[in-house]
Amino acid sequence: MAFQCQRDCYMKEFVTSVVSCCPAELKQEVGGKKETLKGFNVKLQDTILFPEGGGQPDDHGLIGDVPVLRVTRQGPEAVHFVCSPLEVGQEVQVKVDWERRFDHMQQHSGQHLVTALADTMFGFKTTSWELGRQRSTIELDTPCVKPAQVQALEEAVNEKIRAHVPVIVQLLSIDDPAVEKVRSRGLPEDHAGPIRIIDIEGVDANMCCGTHVSNLSHLQVIKLLGTEKGKKNKTNLIFLAGNRVLKYAEKSYSTERSLVSLLKTGPDEHVEAVDKLQKSVKLLQKTNLSLLRDLAVLIAQNFKNNPQRGNFFSLHKKEGDNEFMNIIANEINTEETLVFLTVGEEKGPGLFLLAGPSGPVTDMGPRVLEMLQGKGAGKNGRFQGKANSLARRGEVEQTPTPVE
Structure with missing residues (x-):
C-alpha cells in the first residue's frame, strides 16, 4: 500500500x-x-x-x-x-514536523535530479546515496569527476529547476510493462502493493518510496560542494538543496564576518592571513621547545649544584612534554636520586615520569598510576605515562620510597 x-x-x-x-x-x-x-x-x-x-x-x-x-x-x-x-x-x-519533512523532500528530489543528469551527461551511474543531517552525498561509479564536469552538472540541474519541471508520482502494478523502463536498484524483499514511480517529466523515471516535491522549482537551488574519493574506485559527490543552501550561505557569511574581526583583513585576504599566522605559530612553538629544553638542563643543574639536595626531586610545570621531563631525568643521576616529574594542568590531565633506582621505581609505579588515575608502564628505572588527574600529585610527593 x-x-x-x-x-x-x-x-x-x-x-x-x-x-x-x-x-x-x-x-x-x-x-x-x-x-x-x-x-x-x-x-x-x-x-x-x-x-x-x-x-x-x-x-x-x-x-x-x-x-x-x-x-x-x-x-x-x-x-x-x-x-x-x-x-x-x-x-x-x-x-x-514540516521543516524536517520538506528538507528531506528537497534533498531526495535533488538527488534524483543530480543522479539522472550525471548519468545522461557523463554516464556516471549512482550506486548509493546518503541524506545527511547537514549535507548529502551521492556515490558515483567512477574513479574521478573533473571540476569542469561538476560545474557543468551544477549548471544543468539548476537550469531544470528554473524550468519549473513537474514531478509526478505514479502507482503501477508490479506486472505493468512500464515498470521495466524505469530506473531502479531493486525492491525490498517485503515489498507489497503497487510500484511507486517518481517521474521528473522528460528527465527521469525512478522507483522510489520516498517523499518528493511536486515541481523542481520547489528545490529552489542545488549547490554541488565538490567531490571526495569514495570506496572501490568510486567518487562521492557532495551537494546541498533548497533551504540548506540558504542556511549554508548564512553560516558562511557569519563565519566570514567573524574572521574579518579576528584577522583584521578583508575576506579575500583570509587565506593569506591564516597562512602567515600558522607559520608564525610554528616558529613560536619551535622557539618555545628550544627554551623548554634549555630550561630542563638548567633545572637539573640547579638541583645538582645544591649542596643541601636530598635523594628525592619533584617538579610540576604546566608547560612541557615527555622530552622536557626526560632531559631533566637524564641530567640528574637517577641511580642515586628518585625523580618525580609532571606536566599539564595542575589538577587536570597531564603526563608524568618517575625515574630512579629500579627497586623504588618498580614499587612506586603502580601506586603513582592509581593516585593519578593514569595509564603507563616502566622498565630500567623509568615509569611514565598519562595522568587523567594530577590533583593528588602532592600525595605522591609525600610518600616517596627512600633511596639508600
Whole structure:
C-alpha cells in the first residue's frame, strides 16, 4: 500500500485511528552514548509520517500530543515509536514536523535530479546515496569527476529547476510493462502493493518510496560542494538543496564576518592571513621547545649544584612534554636520586615520569598510576605515562620510597 504521506507529500496534518499499541524499546544514540528507551510501537490506520526507506530518514511529528521518535516500515505497515501509550480504536490527529519533512523532500528530489543528469551527461551511474543531517552525498561509479564536469552538472540541474519541471508520482502494478523502463536498484524483499514511480517529466523515471516535491522549482537551488574519493574506485559527490543552501550561505557569511574581526583583513585576504599566522605559530612553538629544553638542563643543574639536595626531586610545570621531563631525568643521576616529574594542568590531565633506582621505581609505579588515575608502564628505572588527574600529585610527593 501507499501511505498518505506518499499520496500527498505536502499534507501536514491528518486524522486517523489507532490500530494497535504494544510495549517496545528503542535503541538510540544521545550525546555519543547509546541508550535504550522504553515505550510503545503504534500502528495507525494510515499515516502522514514517512517510515525510513529509500535512503531517506524517517519523519518526526506528533500523534495527538505524543511525540513520535521513530517511524519504521514492517511490510505494508508503518510502526511509530512513542513513549506514552495510545488507546486502540481512538481517533487521533497526526502532525508532521514540516521543516524536517520538506528538507528531506528537497534533498531526495535533488538527488534524483543530480543522479539522472550525471548519468545522461557523463554516464556516471549512482550506486548509493546518503541524506545527511547537514549535507548529502551521492556515490558515483567512477574513479574521478573533473571540476569542469561538476560545474557543468551544477549548471544543468539548476537550469531544470528554473524550468519549473513537474514531478509526478505514479502507482503501477508490479506486472505493468512500464515498470521495466524505469530506473531502479531493486525492491525490498517485503515489498507489497503497487510500484511507486517518481517521474521528473522528460528527465527521469525512478522507483522510489520516498517523499518528493511536486515541481523542481520547489528545490529552489542545488549547490554541488565538490567531490571526495569514495570506496572501490568510486567518487562521492557532495551537494546541498533548497533551504540548506540558504542556511549554508548564512553560516558562511557569519563565519566570514567573524574572521574579518579576528584577522583584521578583508575576506579575500583570509587565506593569506591564516597562512602567515600558522607559520608564525610554528616558529613560536619551535622557539618555545628550544627554551623548554634549555630550561630542563638548567633545572637539573640547579638541583645538582645544591649542596643541601636530598635523594628525592619533584617538579610540576604546566608547560612541557615527555622530552622536557626526560632531559631533566637524564641530567640528574637517577641511580642515586628518585625523580618525580609532571606536566599539564595542575589538577587536570597531564603526563608524568618517575625515574630512579629500579627497586623504588618498580614499587612506586603502580601506586603513582592509581593516585593519578593514569595509564603507563616502566622498565630500567623509568615509569611514565598519562595522568587523567594530577590533583593528588602532592600525595605522591609525600610518600616517596627512600633511596639508600
